[in-house]
């Protein structure tokens with residue numbers, strides 16, 4: 343987790359080179375942090391896009407994630423790789439985003455959300471710019487619950503236990519959503 | 534279980550667990566043997582198995598614009614306003630140009646040189662745990678705040694904490710206090726920067742870089758030796774240096 347505990351006594355950045363950009367940024371060096379940003383922005387943006395299904399919002403969330411990273415960096419203890427830490431932080435930023443939640447609720451009210459994904463890729467769904475929809479576009483059209491689990495598991499490589507904890511669901515629920523997501527994606531990719 | 538061939542419905546029901554590697558060997562075999570004889574289920578299995586592979590190979594996406602400028606702006610904003618800082622900003626009309634007298638610049642340069650010298654000494658000693666703690670004197674301690682408003686309001690002295698005990702019960706607040714003060718001063722300095730001449734800014738940047746290096750090195754050393762009182766002292770010293778420097782810069786234009 344990202345939350346600081348009382349053990350986060352003094353930042354420890356175990357790194358071979360003590361003046362890596364991450365360490366410098368943790369000490370407050372903005373130029374170093376910009377380099378950290380440049381090196382990681384595409385990865386973080388990709389997570390945000392795929393998690394929230396909206397590129398415009400994902401750009402804002404990417405900015406939120408880096409601002410949060412800047413604030414949290416002095417507490418980064420180097421127990422995980424920096425990239426692991428940053429990606430998890432980005433996931434949390436998306437999951438805590440009120441606007442994304444609001445839009446998903448509206449979507450659910452319109453009947454094209456989660457509980458029953460049968461009509462997902464129905465008449466209104468996929469753009470017909472290509473004969474076969476590509477995986478990226480198909481992911482964007484998944485219902486939110488299935489999309490999040492799919493992205494976390496199949497794209498980002500988290501385990502069901504981790505996903506269950508992040509999303510506040512059971513491990514079994516995560517497995518069920520994953521299977522459903524894959525079935526829906528297959529359907530979309532084959533049409 | 535049983536050796537009877539699976540139906541397609543049974544295949545579908547077991548497929549998720551199969552893909553999760555959650556079936557026992559007998560069940561796996563039953564499922565695979567059904568797939569080997571049923572075109573529909575074989576295709577389904579192949580296509581579902583391909584999806585995670587394809588997903589893991591997706592390319593990263595690129596934002597449509599540079600997201601950094603807005604981030605840079607946001608991380609320059611103060612976290613918590615110190616008393617006095619808001620008032621200082623209000624009293625500074627944005628249209629009014631700032632002129633630095635030669636005397637104030639000379640004084641500032643002297644301070645900066647002192648900071649550079651002691652921080653460089655600090656950086657050189659980092660990693661040598663035999664040196665006595667506290668060898669670096671606190672430079673340029675800020676005078677106490679003046680209630681008189683005709684004077685410059687000077688931020689309170691830095692939280693100078695010698696935090697060398699092994700238990701360090703109050704270390705989190707200390708780090709937070711540093712972070713907050715640095716953020717606040719940083720934003721003042723950022724405002725100030727446009728009113729300073731380039732050579733002064735260059736000196737400031739150079740000093741900040743040295744101090745940031747010292748902070749990073751102290752933290753790295755602490756990662757290897759977390760209980761070293763000396764290293765904690767080093768880190769706090771470097772943080773105090775940074776606060777001193779920022780405070781000096783924050784006060785520069787007002788020293789007329």
Ligand SMILES: [Zn+2]
Pocket residue numbers: 540541544567571572573574575
């Ligand atoms: Zn079959």
